[in-house]
Amino acid sequence: MTDIALIEAAAARMAGHVRRTPLLNAPLLDKAAGRRIFVKAECLQVTGSFKARGGWSAVSALSPEARKRGVIAYSSGNHAQGVAHAAARHGAPCVILMPSDAPQVKIANTRGYGAEVVLYDRATEDRDAIGARIASERSLTLIKPYDDPQVIAGQGTVGLELAEQAQEAGITQAPVFVCCGGGGLSSGIALALAARVPGLKVRTAEPQGFDDMARSLATGQRARNPALSGSICDAILTPTPGDLTLPILSRLAGPGAVITDDQALRAMALAFTHLRMVLEPGGAVALAAALFAADLPDTVIAVATGGNVDPATFATALDRFA
Amino acid sequence: MTDIALIEAAAARMAGHVRRTPLLNAPLLDKAAGRRIFVKAECLQVTGSFKARGGWSAVSALSPEARKRGVIAYSSGNHAQGVAHAAARHGAPCVILMPSDAPQVKIANTRGYGAEVVLYDRATEDRDAIGARIASERSLTLIKPYDDPQVIAGQGTVGLELAEQAQEAGITQAPVFVCCGGGGLSSGIALALAARVPGLKVRTAEPQGFDDMARSLATGQRARNPALSGSICDAILTPTPGDLTLPILSRLAGPGAVITDDQALRAMALAFTHLRMVLEPGGAVALAAALFAADLPDTVIAVATGGNVDPATFATALDRFA
Numbered sequence: 287m288t289d290i291a292l293i294e295a296a297a298a299r300m301a302g303h304v305r306r307t308p309l310l311n312a313p314l315l316d317k318a319a320g321r322r323i324f325v326k327a328e329c330l331q332v333t334g335s336f337k338a339r340g341g342w343s344a345v346s347a348l349s350p351e352a353r354k355r356g357v358i359a360y361s362s363g364n365h366a367q368g369v370a371h372a373a374a375r376h377g378a379p380c381v382i383l384m385p386s387d388a389p390q391v392k393i394a395n396t397r398g399y400g401a402e403v404v405l406y407d408r409a410t411e412d413r414d415a416i417g418a419r420i421a422s423e424r425s426l427t428l429i430k431p432y433d434d435p436q437v438i439a440g441q442g443t444v445g446l447e448l449a450e451q452a453q454e455a456g457i458t459q460a461p462v463f464v465c466c467g468g469g470g471l472s473s474g475i476a477l478a479l480a481a482r483v484p485g486l487k488v489r490t491a492e493p494q495g496f497d498d499m500a501r502s503l504a505t506g507q508r509a510r511n512p513a514l515s516g517s518i519c520d521a522i523l524t525p526t527p528g529d530l531t532l533p534i535l536s537r538l539a540g541p542g543a544v545i546t547d548d549q550a551l552r553a554m555a556l557a558f559t560h561l562r563m564v565l566e567p568g569g570a571v572a573l574a575a576a577l578f579a580a581d582l583p584d585t586v587i588a589v590a591t592g593g594n595v596d597p598a599t600f601a602t603a604l605d606r607f608a
Numbered sequence: 609m610t611d612i613a614l615i616e617a618a619a620a621r622m623a624g625h626v627r628r629t630p631l632l633n634a635p636l637l638d639k640a641a642g643r644r645i646f647v648k649a650e651c652l653q654v655t656g657s658f659k660a661r662g663g664w665s666a667v668s669a670l671s672p673e674a675r676k677r678g679v680i681a682y683s684s685g686n687h688a689q690g691v692a693h694a695a696a697r698h699g700a701p702c703v704i705l706m707p708s709d710a711p712q713v714k715i716a717n718t719r720g721y722g723a724e725v726v727l728y729d730r731a732t733e734d735r736d737a738i739g740a741r742i743a744s745e746r747s748l749t750l751i752k753p754y755d756d757p758q759v760i761a762g763q764g765t766v767g768l769e770l771a772e773q774a775q776e777a778g779i780t781q782a783p784v785f786v787c788c789g790g791g792g793l794s795s796g797i798a799l800a801l802a803a804r805v806p807g808l809k810v811r812t813a814e815p816q817g818f819d820d821m822a823r824s825l826a827t828g829q830r831a832r833n834p835a836l837s838g839s840i841c842d843a844i845l846t847p848t849p850g851d852l853t854l855p856i857l858s859r860l861a862g863p864g865a866v867i868t869d870d871q872a873l874r875a876m877a878l879a880f881t882h883l884r885m886v887l888e889p890g891g892a893v894a895l896a897a898a899l900f901a902a903d904l905p906d907t908v909i910a911v912a913t914g915g916n917v918d919p920a921t922f923a924t925a926l927d928r929f930a
Contacts, residue, residue: 308630310652313693314720327652329884330632371635391881398636558922559713562651562886562915593884597930600880601923608919 288435288530290481293442293474296343300443303375304342305332307444309451309587315560322585323576324455326448329563329593333399335521336444336471336591337368337431343440344429345372353378358426360384360413363392364521364592365431370401381426383417389520389596408515432470433528441471444589445478452486457585459485461540463572465591466490466499467522469531475589476538486587490535490542491575493517493550493568499527500542503535518547518599521568521592543575548607550574554600555607557590566595567603610757610852612803615764615796618665622765625697626664627654629766631773631909637882644907645898646777647879648770651887651915655721657843658766658793658913659690659753665762666751667694675700680748682706682735685714686843686914687753692723703748705739711842711918730837754792755850763793766911767800774808779907781807783862785894787913788812788821789844791853797911798860808909812857812864813897815839815872815890821849822864825857840869840921843890843914865897870929872896876922877929879912888917889925 307327316322328336345357356379359369366382373380380401384393385408397403404420406413421428430437448462462479464472469490476488490499496517501509510526517523527535550567553574557563565573569592576588629649638644650658667679678701681691688704695702702723706715707730719725726742728735743750752759770784784801786794791812798810812821818839823831832848839845849857872889875896879885887895891914898910 305630305632308627308652310627312654312656314717317720330630330649330652332634334634334882334884395636398639555919558886558919560656562656564880564884564886597877597880597926601926604919604923 288438288442288474288477290477292435292439293446293478296436296439297443297446299346300339300342300440304338305330306447307331309448309455310561312560315556318556318560319577321582324457324587325561325573326444326587326589327563328444328589328591329565329569333367333371334592334594335364335368335569336441337364338371339443340437340440340470341368341372341429344434344436345369345376345378347436348427352427355425356380357429358417358421359429360417361431362388362520364594366392366396366401367399369429370396370399374400381420383413391596392594395594432468433530435530438470438474438530442474442478444471445475446482448475449479449482449486452587453483458483460583460585460587461489462486462587462589463489463491463543463575464589465522465569465572466492467524468528469499469535470528471591472539473531473534476534480538487540488538489540491545491571492522492542493519493571494544494546496523497542497544499535500544502527502532503539503542508532519550519568519571521566543579545571545574549578551603552607553577554603558604558608563590564593564595564600565590566592567599569593610760610764610796610799612799614757614761615768615800618758618761619765619768621668622661622664622762626660627652628769629653631770631777632883634882637878640878640882641899643904646779646909647883647895648766648909648911649885650766650911650913651885651891655689655693656914656916657686657690657891658763659686660693661765662759662762662792663690663694663751666756666758667691667698667700669758670749674749677747678702679751680739680743681751682739683753684710684842686916688714688718689721691751692718692721696722703742705735713918714916717916754790755852757852760792760796760852764796764800766793767797768804770797771801771804771808774909775805780805782905782907782909783811784808784909784911785811785813785865785897786911787844787891787894788814789846790850791821791857792850793913794861795853795856798856802860809862810860811862813867813893814844814864815841815893816866816868818845819864819866821857822866824849824854825861825864830854841872841890841893843888865901867893867896871900873925874929875899876925880926880930885912886915886917886922887912888914889921891915
């Protein structure tokens with residue numbers, strides 16, 4: 287089980303390899319929002335998303351023998367890059383299964399980190415069967431994207447840094463919006479903040495139509511999304527909350543926020559103008575919640591989780607909203 | 609005269625008000641470049657450029673009486689925002705003279721910080737005459753963009769941080785490319801690095817056709833640019849090196865690099881893809897030099913000076929080079 291000790295141990299293993307990202311704010315963003323918004327800039331993380339943390343945590347926690355055999359991961363992109371980066375730096379072979387319709391930039395980057403990318407067709411092929419066969423043939427260790435204690439611990443290091451940075455900025459009470467797919471980052475941050483600054487309370491942010499976590503938290507019953515595609519927020523379209531993450535968030539998180547694609551694009555445009563940061567749609571929903579959710583206090587924190595976006599999608603955000 | 613003591617004093621005055629920006633790198637950027645590139649991300653500075661430092665340094669160095677009367681600055685944008693931000697936080701009235709063809713985002717942002725913006729026509733009106741009249745009527749102090757010891761000292765704080773950050777990364781020998789207009793930032797950084805890590809040597813980067821500093825350094829004779837517009841690098845189109853900055857750079861800087869507009873756009877696209885940062889053309893020429901200059905060593909540092917760019921210009925960089 288992930289707890290604060292496992293998160294601290296992950297932080298120690300990744301020191302010097304994974305970046306301590308800044309907590310940014312901007313006077314003109316605050317003015318546009320009508321409140322103070324602080325943004326934890328994980329888009330500036332070494333692979334362009336927080337997934338570098340969970341990947342590093344999981345790969346570095348393997349036995350030397352398992353590392354030598356190698357790792358495998360399934361991912362539409364950011365988890366792939368995080369695992370590929372960590373595996374390369376540990377000298378571990380790495381296979382990544384990616385849907386053939388994943389953003390080109392993510393496929394190219396994953397290969398750039400040295401991973402072997404195996405593409406599959408979402409509609410006609412069985413990812414799990416392909417992955418199981420390859421893993422078995424080569425004795426690879428599967429690194430799951432969120433339902434893994436060491437991955438959650440790695441993502442939780444965002445919360446350790448945030449606790450320090452928020453206190454330095456004088457903030458001890460605020461909602462902390464976190465972009466949420468399976469809930470690995472949200473639950474890791476929630477554990478870290480509960481241990482360090484309990485007044486900072488995680489609230490998940492999800493795309494409209496893919497708000498399985500918000501509904502699960504609201505009803506106490508695990509919810510599933512009716513579809514697996516149909517939002518531009520490709521990084522965080524998961525079918526249902528993780529087995530490990532839902533209980534943590536049920537205990538520690540506030541109500542989830544739900545964001546339209548247009549709100550995500552508007553948040554990307556505002557981050558471009560006022561923070562000079564590149565966000566991908568799925569990495570912008572937490573900032574969108576900090577901007578557009580109802581009944582917010584004077585000070586809000588958002589975790590900007592990733593910036594691996596195709597130029598055309600980014601240009602759309604600028605064209606429509608900047 | 610600006611020296612290391614004046615730079616340290618400026619750093620002390622701006623602590624907590626101006627951001628310590630990160631020194632970023634990215635494995636895939638290094639791979640694309642064929643060398644290690646470290647980027648000092650001043651585009652993440654509070655006003656979106658390093659000019660927040662010089663503005664803060666100059667305004668905070670004024671007497672209480674002068675601050676109460678207020679300040680005036682001439683600027684196409686980034687210096688305007690830096691001075692406006694500093695003046696607002698010091699409760700000082702602030703007038704900014706801007707050319708009416710300055711990027712809209714810079715005019716809007718300068719007003720957003722609370723400054724009174726006076727627009728003039730570059731072709732038909734005499735900026736200096738307008739400014740002198742307003743300054744005299746209201747007893748305002750003129751904050752020059754680079755030829756001012758306190759402004760150079762403020763910009764020099766980039767060098768203090770860079771000296772620490774480079775040493776933490778194990779770098780003690782490298783060229784440090786700096787985007788150069790009048791030379792305030794370049795000369796401030798050169799003074800700080802000469803005092804702290806002399807193996808880090810400033811090289812100016814300028815747009816083709818506006819390489820007055822490179823030519824002045826090469827010949828030992830002050831050079832002037834034939835034109836004042838005609839490059840997309842609007843932030844750094846100055847007629848000739850500053851009276852204070854040229855002697856400093858003649859003593860401390862290596863040869864200047866000259867960058868085409870297309871190279872600046874390519875650097876913006878690479879920063880988008882690999883660093884997830886927004887750069888303006890004039891803020892990208894140092895990175896362009898680190899990517900495209902001839903005869904570079906294995907490790908190069910670039911100061912990314914600003915990110916206040918119109919969406920259309922940014923979209924052009926993405927469309928053509930991302």
